[in-house]
Amino acid sequence: MDKLRDTYGGASGSTTVFNLWRQLTQARVDKSTLMAHQLAKINETCIALTNASMGITDNQFCLILLHALPNSYEVLASTILASGAPDKLKHSKIITWIINEERANLDHCLTQLRSLQSNLAVTKRKTTLISLVITATKRGISNWTAEKRKRMKGQKGEGERVGQQGS
DSSP states (O other), X not given: OHHHHHHHSSTTOHHHHHHHHHHXXXXXXXXXXXXXXXXXXXXXXXXXXXXXXXXXXXXXXXXXXXXXXXXXXXXXXXXXXXXXXXXXXXXXXXXHHHHHHHHHHHHHHHHHHHHHHHHHHXXXXXXXHXXXXXXXXXHHHHHHHHHHHHHHHHHHHHHHHHHHHHO
């Protein structure tokens, strides 16, 4: 019974350790949700492994964090790796860099969104002005046509009167 519990059960069983190891090494960060929460989960898994007497080195954890990043963060990962010797990597600094990069990307997206909104507002104003000009032009043509008809009727009426007077 103790052998089964040691192998499969509890926080330090072989199966538990293996599943935690897989979870940690196969972790992927999804850029569509906030990364801080996802990185915290990865960190919790690392702590759980350490508590199960299967600790990993700081270097290994740093590489796992960099590997978990989405492809769009490849430049950041390369920059971090080029920043110094592998034994100088610290997971706390890597997490800070990742969160700062995410914040910068969000700020950039917000700036683009504001720009698009302002362009949309300008486009709406232009469209409104254009439609007002078209409407005014149509009304102007209608008014001009109506005035021309009135003048022509008035001229016909005068011609008929003149003709009638001469008869």
